[in-house]
Every structure is written in structure tokens, then in C-alpha cells.
Amino acid sequence: MKVLINAGPWLPVPPLGYGGIENIVATLIPELRRLGVQVVLASVGDSTLAADERISLYPTGQFAALQRPYNQVCGVVPAHQNAVVRRIAQGDIDLVHDHVEAAGLATLAALGPYSPPGLQTLHWDLQKHPDLYGTFDGRGRVYVNGVSADQLSHAPAALRAHSVGHVHLATPLAAAPQRTVEKHGRVVVLGRITPGKGQDLAARLAHSAGFDLVLAGPVGPYHQAAQLADADPQNPDVRFWREQVAPHVDGDRVRWIGTVTGQDRDDLVAGASAALFPLRWNEPGGTAVVESLALGTPVVGIARGCLPELIDQGRTGLLTSDEDELGELVRAAAAIDPGECRAEAVRRFSPAVMASSYLELYERVRSAAAAL
Ligand code: UDP
Incomplete structure (x- = not known):
């Protein structure tokens, strides 16, 4: 199985200091590869984590852009997502595992019936963003998972309808x-x-x-x-x-x-x-x-x-x-x-426990999408 894991444009993987999402991606990928999964990592150029392939639009993390006015930040994620979509269009990816807030889910949902199925891991407090997800429609190809049962229990109904469960975070x-x-x-x-x-x-x-x-x-x-x-x-x-x-x-x-x-x-x-x-x-x-x-x-x-x-x-x-x-x-x-x-x-909470849980979710998402 070849999985594209999208860690987004903000920080390198692994991060140098702060970086919850990038840390988890860095914990997950080596274990998935040990389990025989081929991993294409979409991140930024200065990511150092070993993967079967790495793609990036930005040479370095764009985290500082978050301090600039909103209209200057807006372009960062779509430009990164375009690079991800171009890679998916090569046609050899079996599943996309996305970690980018809201925009990642929108990209996956927009990809259309010939794209690989998608799983988005929700990392944030969903109560804060009900409007972002209220009308989400994964069209049978895009699913979400939480990082705790409590987090999913606060998710908007439209999002919960696409949930395949939760996987607790792990640490090396x-x-x-x-x-x-x-x-x-x-x-x-x-x-x-x-x-x-x-x-x-x-x-x-x-x-x-x-x-x-x-x-x-x-x-x-x-x-x-x-x-x-x-x-x-x-x-x-x-x-x-x-x-x-x-x-x-x-x-x-x-x-x-x-x-x-x-x-x-x-x-x-x-x-x-x-x-x-x-x-x-x-x-x-x-x-x-x-x-x-x-x-x-x-x-x-x-x-x-x-x-x-x-x-x-x-x-x-x-x-x-x-x-x-x-x-x-x-x-x-x-x-x-x-x-x-x-x-x-x-x-x-070991990386091996987390990776085998994700592998199970990948299989579920792939069979659900294949049954369409
Ligand atoms: N962290 C760190 N140094 C610090 C503060 C935080 O390495 O001074 C790390 C912490 O060990 C954890 C991550 O940053 O791995 C924060 O993730 P968490 O899920 O706890 O919180 P979040 O900031 O994502 O809500």
C-alpha cells in the first residue's frame, strides 16, 4: 500500500521544538514503514524524517506566516495543497492520510471519484470550528478519525457521520x-x-x-x-x-x-x-x-x-x-x-500500537470506498 501523508506547510517533520501534529506524523511514519507501507510525505523542504518519497512546495516551514495579516496567510495552505493534488494525480497513491486543518478535508472531498480515498485525522478542538465542518460531505470516499472519543463527541453531526473512530496519540x-x-x-x-x-x-x-x-x-x-x-x-x-x-x-x-x-x-x-x-x-x-x-x-x-x-x-x-x-x-x-x-x-501509547490502529483504519476506509 502506498500512502501519501500530508503534514502541511507549517513546520518541518519532525519539528525542532513545538509541533504537536508534526511530532505525531514523525512518530507514525517509521512504524508504518516497518509494517510494509510505502509512505510519501508531503511537508516542507527542511523536514528530515526518512520516507519513501518526500514532496514539498516550500523549502522551509511557513509558521511565521501565521503572524502576518490573515489575507497574506490565506495563500499558504492552498499553494501547498495544490502541490499535493499534483502528486496524487500521478495515479499511484492508494490512500491519502491528511493532517491539515479544514483545508485538507476540503481538498480531499473535492478530488473526485477517481482519486484515492482519504482519511483525515482531526487534531483540534472541534467545538471551536463547527462552522468549518457543518456541511462536510465526504461522498463515501473521505473519512475522518479523532484523537480521542471525547473530541469526536463534540464534532458537528456532518463530520461524525464520516468518522471511522479514534486513535489515541503515541510517543516514541x-x-x-x-x-x-x-x-x-x-x-x-x-x-x-x-x-x-x-x-x-x-x-x-x-x-x-x-x-x-x-x-x-x-x-x-x-x-x-x-x-x-x-x-x-x-x-x-x-x-x-x-x-x-x-x-x-x-x-x-x-x-x-x-x-x-x-x-x-x-x-x-x-x-x-x-x-x-x-x-x-x-x-x-x-x-x-x-x-x-x-x-x-x-x-x-x-x-x-x-x-x-x-x-x-x-x-x-x-x-x-x-x-x-x-x-x-x-x-x-x-x-x-x-x-x-x-x-x-x-x-x-507506543508508536507500534498507534501505527497498527491506523493501518486498520486505512483498510476500513479503502474497503468502504471500494464498495461504492
Ligand atoms: N513541547 C516541547 N517543548 C515545549 C512545549 C511543548 O517539546 O516547551 C511539545 C510537547 O512535548 C508535545 C507538543 O509540543 O509533544 C505539544 O503537543 P500537545 O498535544 O501536548 O499540545 P498542543 O499544543 O498540540 O495542543
Whole structure:
């Protein structure tokens, strides 16, 4: 089977730092190839992941374009999608697995009856975009999957009608042997600084409940400390940082370290007594959640979005729907066995588990399209 996987024009695969979708594509492709699937990766020129073939329109990731006015951003995705369509027109692709928000689905639906069938993985919070998907018609050839059951439960009916189920996110950390890291005892919040991820609540809790907290991640998807001075003050993530998080960051009890990558990220998370997710949105897939488990760190958070599906209450983490209880749960998490967290990640969130689930979905999509 030859599958074209479209990772979009924003960041290289794998990404250098932040990049949830690009990370998952980078986790999936080597496993699919091990299972005998030939993979054509549509991405940007500086992607380094090995694939059977790579196509790209842009030499580098176009993420910075997202900071430009909307009318300048508009052309980026269609130009990339045109390159993808030209490749599909060569006629040797058996299935297209697309990861580009909304535009990818529209492209697949527009391809017509002689195109290969398509599967789109939905990575985002569908409640935020009901209008984008409300009238979607896959014409029997295009299907979608979610990254959690909760995410799909919020999808517009038109989209749910084309769903072939959900596949939880995976992490290569669940397959690699982990070295034993001594717990430094701090609590970590790993993720973009944005209202939905609740870093303000985490910071206030650290002061009131008395634990040391490290906030790791950019402000919004891309702002590091050095860029914040020039950032658009009306950007909602920048405002959230300035008005609700920064006042609680004292560099001692609460520290912000910006984006952390590679071994530094893994050591930070592995050494933490808990990974905290004080969510205010329905986290759709939670890569950072499964990474924390794989690094032997229990998850404490608000029981919403994908968290209740990923966390075994009391064994791999502690969830509550009451924000006031979080401080107590952070303390109680010290009793959770890191070995249980790690074992759960190996069993449920390894790349091999994810790839075989996708292979099943590919077969289902292909037989459904062939039956037309
Ligand atoms: N990430 C990282 N360094 C950071 C912050 C985040 O490497 O400082 C990674 C994190 O480990 C995860 C991804 O970025 O792999 C974020 O994906 P997730 O699904 O958790 O959140 P999203 O931002 O996609 O909502």
C-alpha cells in the first residue's frame, strides 16, 4: 500500500521544538514503514524524517506566516495543497492520510471519484470550528478519525457521520528504554501558554498550595521571552501571559523556562513529581499527557477532554472536576508508582500500537470506498 501523508506547510517533520501534529506524523511514519507501507510525505523542504518519497512546495516551514495579516496567510495552505493534488494525480497513491486543518478535508472531498480515498485525522478542538465542518460531505470516499472519543463527541453531526473512530496519540518515549531519573520534586506544566491550558491556575496554585512549579513552553505557539517585547499586545495568548500568568512568576516558586526540547525536556518531565494539566478547554489528544506517562510522571489535572480516557484514576494520575482540589491532588500524586505510569504508556501509547490502529483504519476506509 502506498500512502501519501500530508503534514502541511507549517513546520518541518519532525519539528525542532513545538509541533504537536508534526511530532505525531514523525512518530507514525517509521512504524508504518516497518509494517510494509510505502509512505510519501508531503511537508516542507527542511523536514528530515526518512520516507519513501518526500514532496514539498516550500523549502522551509511557513509558521511565521501565521503572524502576518490573515489575507497574506490565506495563500499558504492552498499553494501547498495544490502541490499535493499534483502528486496524487500521478495515479499511484492508494490512500491519502491528511493532517491539515479544514483545508485538507476540503481538498480531499473535492478530488473526485477517481482519486484515492482519504482519511483525515482531526487534531483540534472541534467545538471551536463547527462552522468549518457543518456541511462536510465526504461522498463515501473521505473519512475522518479523532484523537480521542471525547473530541469526536463534540464534532458537528456532518463530520461524525464520516468518522471511522479514534486513535489515541503515541510517543516514541514509550518504545525507547528510559534511564532512571531522580525526582527533583518540582511540578511541571508542559505546553503552549494559552488560556485553555490553564497556566494561570497552575501558577496561583503553586503559591497557595506551596509547591515549586516549572512552566515549559512558548507563549502561544511561537513566542519565546526574547520575542515578547515585540509581540502583538492584542494577541490572546500574549495578553493571557502578561495579565494572568506573568504576575505569578517569581523565578523561584514559579519559573517560566520557555520552550524546552530533547533530553532537557525529557529530564525535566521525568524528574517532576507530577505533570499538571489544569485544563479550561477540551484537550483533544494530549501528546504531553502520554509523554509524561512514558517518562514515569503521574498526571494531575481537570477531568475533561481526552484526560479521562488517557489516565487511569489513582494508578497513573489523579483527575478532578473541581479546580480547588488540584493542590491536594498534586501532593497525593507522590504516592503514584512511576513504573505503573511507564508500563501503561508502553502498553497503550507506543508508536507500534498507534501505527497498527491506523493501518486498520486505512483498510476500513479503502474497503468502504471500494464498495461504492
Ligand atoms: N513541547 C516541547 N517543548 C515545549 C512545549 C511543548 O517539546 O516547551 C511539545 C510537547 O512535548 C508535545 C507538543 O509540543 O509533544 C505539544 O503537543 P500537545 O498535544 O501536548 O499540545 P498542543 O499544543 O498540540 O495542543
